[in-house]
Amino acid sequence: MIKFVSIVLLSALLVGCVTTSDPLLIQTKIEVVVPPETLYRCPGVNIPRGATLASLTEADVAKLLIALKGSNDTCRRSLQAIKNFLNDAANKVR
Numbered sequence: 001m002i003k004f005v006s007i008v009l010l011s012a013l014l015v016g017c018v019t020t021s022d023p024l025l026i027q028t029k030i031e032v033v034v035p036p037e038t039l040y041r042c043p044g045v046n047i048p049r050g051a052t053l054a055s056l057t058e059a060d061v062a063k064l065l066i067a068l069k070g071s072n073d074t075c076r077r078s079l080q081a082i083k084n085f086l087n088d089a090a091n092k093v094r
Helices: 002-017 058-093
Strands: none
């Protein structure tokens, strides 16, 4: 009789441990975030062929400096856009 009660009690305890829901599966998703090519804009400045420091006039130097400043500004904005893009992507992953 004790054996029978033990088996029934053990069966009742084991039935209470069974779950009917599906187990929770955890998957790691890795994404590579690549900024669009349009953000990689650092234009160059054309220096006249054969130009030397002695052959450039003050006006030529001034034009060159203005062109360099414009190129630098474009490049700075592009690099800042890449930084913002990657920060946004990192925040979405977190």
